[in-house]
Amino acid sequence: MTTRRSFLKNAGGCMALSGMSPVLATANTPETHVSANEDLFKLGMAGYSFVNFNLDQSLEMMRKTSVHYLCIKDFHLPYASTAEQITAFHEKLKQSGVTGYAVGPIYMKTQQEIDNGFDYARRVGVNMIIGIPNPEDLPYIDKKVKEFNIRYAIHNHGPDIKLFPSATSVYSAVKELDPRIGLCFDMGHDKRYGDDPIADLEKYAKRIFDIHLKNVTAATKEGTTCELGRGVIDIPAFVTMLRKVKYDGCCSLEYEKDMKDPLAGIAESVGYFKGICDASKQGKRKA
Numbered sequence: 479m480t481t482r483r484s485f486l487k488n489a490g491g492c493m494a495l496s497g498m499s500p501v502l503a504t505a506n507t508p509e510t511h512v513s514a515n516e517d518l519f520k521l522g523m524a525g526y527s528f529v530n531f532n533l534d535q536s537l538e539m540m541r542k543t544s545v546h547y548l549c550i551k552d553f554h555l556p557y558a559s560t561a562e563q564i565t566a567f568h569e570k571l572k573q574s575g576v577t578g579y580a581v582g583p584i585y586m587k588t589q590q591e592i593d594n595g596f597d598y599a600r601r602v603g604v605n606m607i608i609g610i611p612n613p614e615d616l617p618y619i620d621k622k623v624k625e626f627n628i629r630y631a632i633h634n635h636g637p638d639i640k641l642f643p644s645a646t647s648v649y650s651a652v653k654e655l656d657p658r659i660g661l662c663f664d665m666g667h668d669k670r671y672g673d674d675p676i677a678d679l680e681k682y683a684k685r686i687f688d689i690h691l692k693n694v695t696a697a698t699k700e701g702t703t704c705e706l707g708r709g710v711i712d713i714p715a716f717v718t719m720l721r722k723v724k725y726d727g728c729c730s731l732e733y734e735k736d737m738k739d740p741l742a743g744i745a746e747s748v749g750y751f752k753g754i755c756d757a758s759k760q761g762k763r764k765a
Contacts, residue, residue, distance in 0.1 A: 517755060519725050521748065522547030522579065524690050524732035525554060527740060533567070537574040539741050543748040547728050549608060549688070550578045557598050564602055579728060580688060582608030583633045583662065589618055596622045606687060608633055608662045610641060613651055620655045629658045631687040636667030637699040644671045645678040649685055660685035664732070666692035669711055670701045676712065676719050683723035690732040691751065703734035706747035707754075714754050 523545050528536035533554045540548065548571065555567050555578075571578055581599050586592045586609055599607045606629040611619055623630050632648045635641065642648050645661060645668050652659045663686045665675035679686065693709025694701035706713060720729070731751070733744050 516759060517721065519689075519720050520547050520728050521545055521691075521751060522549060522728035522730035523744075524549050524730040525551030526583070527731065527733045527737075527744065529553060530738050533570065537571070537576060539744060540576055541574055542741065543745050545731070545748060546575050546577060547730065548576050548578050549728070549730050550581045550602065550604070552581075552584070555581075555602065557594060559601075561601065568603070578602070578604060580604050580606040580608055580631075582631075584609050586611045586615070586619075589615060592618060592622060596626050596628060599628050600626060605629060606631060608688060610635070612641075616651060616655060616659070620659060623656050623658045627658075629660065629687050631660050631662035633662040633690070634664050634667055634671075636664070636670040637672075638667075644668055644673050645675075645682050645686075646673065649682045652685065657685075660687045662688040662690060664690040664692070665711060665716065666690070666694040666701075666703060666709075666732075669694055669697050670699060672697060676715050679716065679719045679725070680723055683725060686725065686727070688727050689725070689729045691729040691747075692732050692734070693747075703732070705735070705743050705750070706731070707750040713751065714758060717751075717754055717758060 523540055525536075525548060528539070529551070531539070536554065540546070555564065559567070568578065581595075581602055581604055584595045584607060586595055592611065592615060595607055595609060605627075608631050609619075610633050619630055632642055632652065634644055634648055636643055642651070645663055648661045652661075661682060663675070663679065663682070665679070668675040668678055691706070692703050693706050693711045693713065695704050695709055697710055701710070729751070731744065731747055733740050733747060735743055
């Protein structure tokens with residue numbers, strides 16, 4: 479006989495595979511939270527997804543989609559924030575059940591901007607910066623990482639700019655540096671560059687500290703962000719690889735479509751990802 483628990487889990491997986499969000503169906507059931515915690519990786523949101531919204535509006539969208547980790551952008555917490563403002567910011571996140579786990583992406587074109595970025599991360603109280611530095615400044619970043627004991631994850635940007643376009647370009651630049659310098663892996667830009675994000679996840683796993691979770695419409699420069707289940711990246715295979723390499727960081731959805739009205743696409747993408755994770759775990763248990 480089908481139990482209520484197995485029915486809800488199977489329904490959530492099926493709805494995700496058909497483009498419907500299981501979040502709305504199971505958000506209030508304890509089984510959902512237990513299932514999500516079985517994986518080492520966590521689902522988060524990249525702050526840039528909310529570039530057109532204030533913090534309260536952003537947190538409301540996260541509440542509606544049951545996402546609890548946020549990579550902090552400066553338009554929500556400015557670089558010059560006082561200690562009191564930072565405390566109030568974290569309290570507001572806490573009241574929404576959200577943890578701010580990193581800051582960035584931050585472009586750092588000078589050593590002074592690098593200094594400012596590390597000081598900002600220290601004052602905010604996070605242990606990771608998502609950054610885009612100039613290659614010639616990497617030795618200085620190596621020095622700052624040792625000084626602050628803060629990880630530095632370089633964001634790849636695909637074919638749009640020459641500065642760190644791919645996972646390979648980042649790894650090649652940092653492989654001889656302090657192991658706390660690595661990659662914020664934008665899997666969508668990696669695919670748009672023409673590389674294989676699933677193979678790159680496996681190849682560079684030890685230096686991948688953060689993931690910008692997204693799908694794209696084409697494996698070319700012309701490809702654009704789309705709902706997670708509708709693009710050319712095989713998300714179920716990506717989830718399988720996350721487990722294979724034992725990735726334990728955040729997969730933060732960076733949703734760059736309909737950015738002035740993103741909630742429907744965010745909800746679909748979150749539901750799809752959670753459904754894929756849950757349904758594939760069920761398959762492993764049955765096997």
